[in-house]
Amino acid sequence: GQNIDQPTEMTATEGAIVQINCTYQTSGFNGLFWYQQHAGEAPTFLSYNVLDGLEEKGRFSSFLSRSKGYSYLLLKELQMKDSASYLCAVSWNRDDKIIFGKGTRLHILP
C-alpha cells in the first residue's frame, strides 16, 4: 500500500515550536510535500523534499529521511493564524499520483 501516517490532532501554544511527523512506505518513494489547509479553504503548498535533510523557509522547515520513510514539518514562533490542518503528501516513482495523508489538525492556544 501507500500508507501515509500523521497524527490526527496536535495542540501548541502561541510563540512556541511544534513538530508534525509523517511516516510513509519507502518502496517506490519519489518526494514529499507539505500543505497547509485552513478550515473551508483550499490546501496551499508549503514545502517539497526529495533529498535527505532539512529545508528551511522562514518560520517553517521540513525534514526528510528517505531511508527511514520519515518526514517532519517544524513550525517556529507559532501564531494564531497557524491554526490549520497540515497535510503530508507523497509522490511515487511508478506514476504521477500525489497521495495525501489524513492531515494533522493543529490548534494554537493563546
Add this chain to the structure above:
Amino acid sequence: GVTQSPTHLIKTRGQQVTLRCSSQSGHNTVSWYQQALGQGPQFIFQYYREEENGRGNFPPRFSGLQFPNDSSELNVNALELDDSALYLCASSPYGGQNSPLHFGNGTRLTVT
C-alpha cells in the same frame, strides 16, 4: 489561479453532477480529489494533455474530461449519499511527480 464552479451544490441520490475547473495559466496537468470532512484529499484521477494519466480507487461512475484550453470536468453518475464531500481540482505546470499542486477552492457537494 485555479477556479472551480459551482462553489456549492445540492443533489438527490441517483442524480448526475458535473463539476468544472479552469487550470492556472500555463498548467497542462489537472488532478481531481475528493475530501470528506476531517479527512485528507483522496485522489480520484489526473489528466495530462486531455488523456487520463492515473486513477485512484474510485468506481467508473466517476469520470472526467480535460479540454484543449486546459479546463476540466468531473462527472459523477448515480450519486450516492457517501459522495457528499468537497471536490478539489488542482493543476500543475507539467506532468510528473515533482510539481506542487495548485488547488482551487473546491465545490462542496451535498447529496440528499
